[in-house]
Amino acid sequence: MPRKLLGLVMVCLIVASIPALVVSVLESEPLSPPVQIKTSDLMVRVLNVKSGKVETLPLDDYLVGVVAAEMPAVFEPSALAAQAIAARTYTLKRIRQGKSSHPGADLCSDPAHCQAWKGNDELWREWGVLHYAGYHRKIAEAVESTRGLVVTYQGELIDPVYHSTCGGATENSEDVWVYKVPYLRGVACGYCGGAPHYQDEVTVSWDDLYKKLGLSPAVPVASGAGKSKNSGPATIQAFAHSPTGRIKTLVVGQKRFAGTEIRSRLGLASTRFRWQLNSDGVTFYTQGYGHGVGMCQYGAQGLARAGKTPAEILQYYYQGVEIQRMGS
Numbered sequence: 653m654p655r656k657l658l659g660l661v662m663v664c665l666i667v668a669s670i671p672a673l674v675v676s677v678l679e680s681e682p683l684s685p686p687v688q689i690k691t692s693d694l695m696v697r698v699l700n701v702k703s704g705k706v707e708t709l710p711l712d713d714y715l716v717g718v719v720a721a722e723m724p725a726v727f728e729p730s731a732l733a734a735q736a737i738a739a740r741t742y743t744l745k746r747i748r749q750g751k752s753s754h755p756g757a758d759l760c761s762d763p764a765h766c767q768a769w770k771g772n773d774e775l776w777r778e779w780g781v782l783h784y785a786g787y788h789r790k791i792a793e794a795v796e797s798t799r800g801l802v803v804t805y806q807g808e809l810i811d812p813v814y815h816s817t818c819g820g821a822t823e824n825s826e827d828v829w830v831y832k833v834p835y836l837r838g839v840a841c842g843y844c845g846g847a848p849h850y851q852d853e854v855t856v857s858w859d860d861l862y863k864k865l866g867l868s869p870a871v872p873v874a875s876g877a878g879k880s881k882n883s884g885p886a887t888i889q890a891f892a893h894s895p896t897g898r899i900k901t902l903v904v905g906q907k908r909f910a911g912t913e914i915r916s917r918l919g920l921a922s923t924r925f926r927w928q929l930n931s932d933g934v935t936f937y938t939q940g941y942g943h944g945v946g947m948c949q950y951g952a953q954g955l956a957r958a959g960k961t962p963a964e965i966l967q968y969y970y971q972g973v974e975i976q977r978m979g980s
């Protein structure tokens with residue numbers, strides 16, 4: 653049988669076994685030995701969105717490229733291992749669902765759509781000759797040391813969402829998206845304070861603010877020399893905060909916006925922000941980077957530095973979950 657076809661058959665066989673496997677692991681403990689399934693033999697077909705090519709590679713090799721793309725290689729081994737378990741969970745969940753929107757591939761390398769992934773050529777260019785071997789080995793060890801481990805909630809693989817920096821507390825899923833997920837609860841995080849984007853500020857001109865929010869400048873000010881007629885102050889008020897202090901609803905002029913919409917339209921780093929009105933525009937002071945739900949990656953690094961294990965890191969950010977071995 654050609655190698656590719658053999659790989660495909662193996663994928664089908666293993667994927668078909670996964671739901672039964674999780675159930676049997678849960679039902680059989682602690683009397684029976686762990687169910688063995690060679691997750692490391694599972695082949696993943698990843699669409700490289702930069703080259704347009706589909707690459708087929710073993711799960712663990714794929715996970716090395718995901719962890720390398722999602723987290724700085726200089727992070728602590730425990731943080732990298734937590735990321736590896738999260739990435740394995742996401743990958744197996746997606747393959748198990750079998751609803752790929754990519755013809756001939758299980759996932760793509762676009763982090764906005766599936767999960768970030770970088771091939772070895774790209775990592776070589778990024779890390780250079782000085783760091784490639786060391787970084788690659790370090791991340792491969794994070795993947796290998798967690799072989800077969802996944803995160804489950806009540807026996808089901810979780811959606812292990814994560815973000816760069818929460819800025820002080822993570823967020824309930826329903827305060828960012830519409831659905832409430834029991835394990836995606838906001839938790840205090842005092843571990844990401846050293847992150848590069850823990851605090852940022854950006855000034856948006858009045859003209860830009862009106863344009864990006866689709867508002868008409870209802871209150872033009874007397875224009876001085878060199879000033880646009882459209883410049884002018886709008887009132888900005890926080891209408892509602894989330895329980896962890898992020899902006900949930902903001903009123904600009906007469907119009908109401910979700911905090912997440914303001915973040916995306918104005919390109920803010922986070923919905924945890926305050927602002928100051930100036931004659932030239934509005935300065936936003938943000939705290940954190942990303943949507944804020946699930947694992948805070950810089951927080952994971954902080955917890956790893958404090959001596960926490962990968963399981964402790966994951967169970968901190970995903971409430972009530974278990975770390976289970978799906979085989980090796």
Ligand SMILES: [Zn+2]
Nearest residue numbers: 759760765766
């Ligand atoms: Zn995709």
Ligand SMILES: [Zn+2]
Nearest residue numbers: 841844948951
């Ligand atoms: Zn954090």
